[in-house]
Amino acid sequence: MWTKLSVVVTLPGGDPPMARAGHTLSILKKQNGKWVLARDANMLSPVSKSGA
Amino acid sequence: MVQADTKTDPIFDHFKRQRSMLNVPKFMTVFLVTISSLGTFAAHSGTSEELRPVTPPAEQSEDTKGQFEKLLSVYQERLTNKNVDGILELYSTDPVFMPEYAPPSVGREAVRKAYEWVFATLNLRGHFIVHEAEVLGDTAWVRTNSTGRFTVMATGVESDVANSEFFLFKRENGAWKIHRYIFTSAAALPG
Numbered sequence: 001m002w003t004k005l006s007v008v009v010t011l012p013g014g015d016p017p018m019a020r021a022g023h024t025l026s027i028l029k030k031q032n033g034k035w036v037l038a039r040d041a042n043m044l045s046p047v048s049k050s051g052a
Numbered sequence: 053m054v055q056a057d058t059k060t061d062p063i064f065d066h067f068k069r070q071r072s073m074l075n076v077p078k079f080m081t082v083f084l085v086t087i088s089s090l091g092t093f094a095a096h097s098g099t100s101e102e103l104r105p106v107t108p109p110a111e112q113s114e115d116t117k118g119q120f121e122k123l124l125s126v127y128q129e130r131l132t133n134k135n136v137d138g139i140l141e142l143y144s145t146d147p148v149f150m151p152e153y154a155p156p157s158v159g160r161e162a163v164r165k166a167y168e169w170v171f172a173t174l175n176l177r178g179h180f181i182v183h184e185a186e187v188l189g190d191t192a193w194v195r196t197n198s199t200g201r202f203t204v205m206a207t208g209v210e211s212d213v214a215n216s217e218f219f220l221f222k223r224e225n226g227a228w229k230i231h232r233y234i235f236t237s238a239a240a241l242p243g
Contacts, residue, residue: 002148002232023150025218025234027193039193041218043152043236 001026007044020044111187120194120221123228124180128198131178134171140164144222144229152236175203178213190223191231197238214238 006021024042028035123142130138140160143149149157149166157166170176178200185194196217203210220232 002150022152023156023234025150025220025232027220039195039218041195041216041234041236043150043234045153 001028005042005044006047019047021047112185116187116192117182117185120185120192120219120228121180121182123221124182124194124196124219127230128178128180131176136164136167136171139167142230144224144231147230148232150232150234173205175205176213177201180217192221192223192228194219194221198235 001024003024003026004021005024006019008017008019010017022042022044024040026037026041027039029038030036127139127142129135130142140163143160143163146159147163148159149163151157151166154166157163178198180196180198183195183197185192196219197215198217199212199214201210202213214237215235216238217233217235219230221228222231223229
C-alpha cells in the first residue's frame with residue numbers, strides 16, 4: 001500500500017507543533033481475519049512553513 | 053491508497069528547493085534511506101469482503117533472500133557505473149521510485165529522469181545488505197539497508213551515506229523487477 005501521510009505532533013508545554021509529511025510503503029497481512037501492518041516504510045520529513 | 057499527483061518535471065524544482073533548505077551532504081543522504089518499523093497493529097478490521105486477498109503461500113528462506121541479494125548487487129553495480137539504461141532494465145513496466153525529500157517518480161520516464169539527475173550531480177559507491185525478503189506469488193518485498201560514500205561532483209566534497217530501503221518487486225515475464233522503491237536516510241532529521 002502506497003500512501004501519503006501528514007502528521008502534526010503537539011507536545012505538552014506550549015512548544016510549536018511539528019509537522020511532518022511524506023510517503024509510506026506498507027505491507028499488510030491478514031491475521032485471524034484482520035488486516036495488520038507487517039512492514040511499514042515511511043519517510044516523513046519536516047514540512048516547511050510555506051507548506052512546500 | 054493514495055496515488056500522488058506527480059508530474060515529471062517538478063521533481064527538479066523540488067530537489068533544488070530542498071537543497072537550498074538542507075546542506076548538500078544532508079540532502080544527499082537522499083540518495084541512498086528509514087524504514088521506521090515494524091510494529092504489528094491492526095490497520096483494517098477485515099470487515100470487507102472486497103478486500104479478500106488471494107493468498108499464495110509465502111516463501112521466506114535463505115534462497116529467497118539470496119536471489120534478491122544478487123539482484124541488488126547488480127543494481128548497486130549499475131548505480132556505481134551510472135548505467136541508467138541498465139537500472140531501468142531492473143524496473144517494472146509501471147514503477148514508482150520514492151526518494152526522500154522529493155516527490156515520487158511515477159512511471160519509467162520519471163524514474164529515468166530522477167536517476168539522470170542524480171548521476172549528473174553525484175558519484176555513488178554503496179553496498180546493500182538484505183535483511184529479509186518474502187515472496188508472495190508474483191510479488192515480493194525486500195528490506196535492506198545500505199552504506200557507502202558519495203561525492204558531490206561540483207565541489208568534490210565526499211561523505212558517508214547510510215540509508216534504509218524497502219523494495220516491492222513484481223514478477224514480469226518470469227523476472228523480478230523493482231515495482232516500488234522507497235528509501236530514507238538513516239541520519240537524523242535535518243534542522
